[in-house]
Amino acid sequence: MSDVLGDWYFWIKTLHVVSVIAWMAGLFYLPRLFVYHVEQVKAGTETDDMFQTMERRLFRAIMQPAMIATWVFGLCLVFTPGIVDWSMAWPWAKAFSVLAMTGFHEWMGARRKDFANGRNLLTGRQYRIMNEVPTLLMLVIVASVIVKF
Numbered sequence: 659m660s661d662v663l664g665d666w667y668f669w670i671k672t673l674h675v676v677s678v679i680a681w682m683a684g685l686f687y688l689p690r691l692f693v694y695h696v697e698q699v700k701a702g703t704e705t706d707d708m709f710q711t712m713e714r715r716l717f718r719a720i721m722q723p724a725m726i727a728t729w730v731f732g733l734c735l736v737f738t739p740g741i742v743d744w745s746m747a748w749p750w751a752k753a754f755s756v757l758a759m760t761g762f763h764e765w766m767g768a769r770r771k772d773f774a775n776g777r778n779l780l781t782g783r784q785y786r787i788m789n790e791v792p793t794l795l796m797l798v799i800v801a802s803v804i805v806k807f
């Protein structure tokens with residue numbers, strides 16, 4: 659099994675990075691949609707329905723599959739011999755940050771349901787602040803895999 663992972667290393671990494679791009683696109687865009695939704699749209703209108711549809715499709719059709727693919731290909735890389743040295747700091751920094759990113763994803767999914775049920779409690783300003791979370795985590799993750807400190 660580890661031989662196969664080694665042979666396919668570059669292809670697996672390609673698919674990992676492509677999945678990461680799709681996942682991150684959603685993680686950056688969904689909070690922006692929430693900002694517009696809460697600041698510009700009245701509950702119960704056609705525009706409200708349209709925003710809910712956009713949010714549902716973005717979350718279910720793009721973000722969920724992209725997150726799963728990122729994890730599957732990422733774990734294949736973890737189990738590829740010679741790639742991760744757990745005595746270094748970077749795999750731990752990356753592991754902590756991807757778990758936090760996954761938590762942020764789930765939190766966004768819960769907020770999407772709040773909008774769908776007409777029960778959003780957060781303001782546009784709060785969603786703007788939350789929008790910075792994936793940016794900060796991405797910085798740590800990319801530095802971890804590139805600098806390998």
Ligand code: HEM
Nearest residue numbers: 675678728729732733735736741742756759796799803804
């Ligand atoms: C979700 C769980 C994830 C796991 C288990 C995982 C694991 C890994 C592993 C083991 C590597 C191989 C490093 C190497 O070849 O030296 C890698 C590469 C990479 N990962 Fe992840 N990763 C995950 C999520 C992410 C996320 C969320 C991002 C970006 C925000 C990301 C960005 C990258 C990049 C850019 C590379 C290529 C680095 C290079 O080869 O130069 N990964 N990942």
